[in-house]
Amino acid sequence: xxxxxxxxxxxxxxxxxxxxxxxxxxxxxxxxxxxxxxxxxxxxxxxxxxxxxxxxxxxxxxxxxxxxxxxxxxxxxxxxxxxxxxxxxxxxxxxxxxxxxxxxxxxxxxxxxxxxxxxxxxxxxxxxxxxxxxxxxxxxxxxxxxxxxxxxxxxxxxxxxxxxxxxxxxxxxxxxxxxxxxxxxxxxxxxxxxxxxxxxxxxxxxxxxxxxxxxxxxxxxxxxxxxxxxxxxxxxxxxxxxxxxxxxxxxxxxxxxxxxxxxxxxxxxxxxxxxxxxxxxxxxxxxxxxxxxxxxxxxxxxxxxxxxxxxxxxxxxxxxxxxxxxxxxxxxxxxxxxxxxxxxxxxxxxxxxxxxxxxxxxxxxxxxxxxxxxxxxxxxxxx
Amino acid sequence: xxxxxxxxxxxxxxxxxxxxxxxxxxxxxxxxxxxxxxxxxxxxxxxxxxx
Numbered sequence: 145x146x147x148x149x150x151x152x153x154x155x156x157x158x159x160x161x162x163x164x165x166x167x168x169x170x171x172x173x174x175x176x177x178x179x180x181x182x183x184x185x186x187x188x189x190x191x192x193x194x195x196x197x198x199x200x201x202x203x204x205x206x207x208x209x210x211x212x213x214x215x216x217x218x219x220x221x222x223x224x225x226x227x228x229x230x231x232x233x234x235x236x237x238x239x240x241x242x243x244x245x246x247x248x249x250x251x252x253x254x255x256x257x258x259x260x261x262x263x264x265x266x267x268x269x270x271x272x273x274x275x276x277x278x279x280x281x282x283x284x285x286x287x288x289x290x291x292x293x294x295x296x297x298x299x300x301x302x303x304x305x306x307x308x309x310x311x312x313x314x315x316x317x318x319x320x321x322x323x324x325x326x327x328x329x330x331x332x333x334x335x336x337x338x339x340x341x342x343x344x345x346x347x348x349x350x351x352x353x354x355x356x357x358x359x360x361x362x363x364x365x366x367x368x369x370x371x372x373x374x375x376x377x378x379x380x381x382x383x384x385x386x387x388x389x390x391x392x393x394x395x396x397x398x399x400x401x402x403x404x405x406x407x408x409x410x411x412x413x414x415x416x417x418x419x420x421x422x423x424x425x426x427x428x429x430x431x432x433x434x435x436x437x438x439x440x441x442x443x444x445x446x447x448x449x450x451x452x453x454x455x456x457x458x459x460x461x462x463x464x465x466x467x468x469x470x471x472x473x474x475x476x477x478x479x480x481x482x483x484x485x486x487x488x489x490x491x492x493x494x495x496x497x498x499x500x501x502x503x504x505x506x507x508x509x510x511x512x513x514x515x516x517x518x519x520x521x522x523x524x525x526x527x
Numbered sequence: 528x529x530x531x532x533x534x535x536x537x538x539x540x541x542x543x544x545x546x547x548x549x550x551x552x553x554x555x556x557x558x559x560x561x562x563x564x565x566x567x568x569x570x571x572x573x574x575x576x577x578x
Contacts, residue, residue: 147560148552151560151564154561154564158565158568159572162572163577163578166572166577170577292576295529295536296532
């Protein structure tokens with residue numbers, strides 16, 4: 145009996161250790177210091193009641209200029225396992241000074257997916273961006289909503305409303321469930337709420353930040369709905385000539401449903417664009433899946449795959465550091481806004497304070513994250 | 528429908544957890560006892576909605 149008690153105590157200790165680790169990871173609070181132009185922080189539930197109070201009733205940071213102009217939506221965290229997207233959105237929310245127009249920023253579009261890591265993927269639970277004030281910790285996250293929040297998956301996932309058959313697991317993928325369904329799953333309701341935000345706020349351009357594995361053909365590119373093809377092409381040309389990196393343009397396929405670049409553009413008046421940066425961490429041929437790989441993008445196995453011609457993006461021993469990936473996103477948005485504002489003066493969005501690619505590569509992402517200890521705790525927000 | 532399936536799933540999880548505890552209590556070999564306890568952990572974490 146004593147032996148059984150000892151073994152049971154050993155099991156209980158293991159369960160408590162593991163349980164605490166999962167609980168802390170799921171409930172890690174990420175502070176956000178609202179930037180100088182944040183006029184209010186709304187919630188996604190304000191645009192669609194049934195989302196209110198759920199894990200995906202996320203913050204919507206509203207940045208407004210003194211002069212009226214156009215309206216932009218920036219979506220970070222559609223896939224939280226692609227952290228450059230969240231960090232780029234973070235930099236806009238904490239730094240942008242808007243002179244004209246409005247920017248709505250969502251840092252964690254699928255918060256549920258940010259509370260779990262890929263099952264069997266051996267992902268780290270979190271990562272830390274070094275800063276002058278010590279560093280800021282972020283949840284790692286996954287591509288799909290947490291099964292604790294939405295389960296079971298169906299045998300076959302039929303996209304709403306087109307009824308296109310998609311991979312069963314993608315019923316928990318925010319970027320396969322647009323434009324959303326008001327009486328659907330949590331993921332579909334979240335998409336519906338975002339689409340409602342775009343409609344009600346009369347968003348002119350919705351930009352969804354992503355990262356992709358180097359073995360995926362849609363990479364280092366702007367995926368553009370046909371309404372935004374010219375804008376994306378012009379941005380690509382300017383970026384490639386003045387920003388210090390190259391980015392392509394892909395047309396949003398009309399036959400592939402559920403993606404933000406297709407569905408937001410079809411369902412609303414907004415131009416929908418999706419930005420992809422390279423993330424070797426996601427490649428199937430990667431080696432150890434740890435925080436270092438996530439932040440440096442250095443991996444010998446992925447480099448070897450590149451030497452065998454198996455990749456759609458270049459990689460060498462320097463990898464794809466997080467600073468480069470985030471900088472690509474901020475510069476791409478800034479170029480898009482500059483071109484848009486030049487072509488549409490009445491709907492211009494003019495801003496300053498957001499670092500470009502060269503700034504972030506030089507200073508690091510951490511230089512543009514604000515120290516939460518420097519402001520009144522009552523004014524902080526948490527993701 | 529999803530809610531019903533989810534409830535059934537948690538009932539099944541609880542049932543398997545009870546079977547594992549029962550086997551742990553009945554067993555005489557310490558190696559098997561350790562095995563039952565380790566296998567039990569993910570079931571407990573799921574019932575507590577921690578993983």
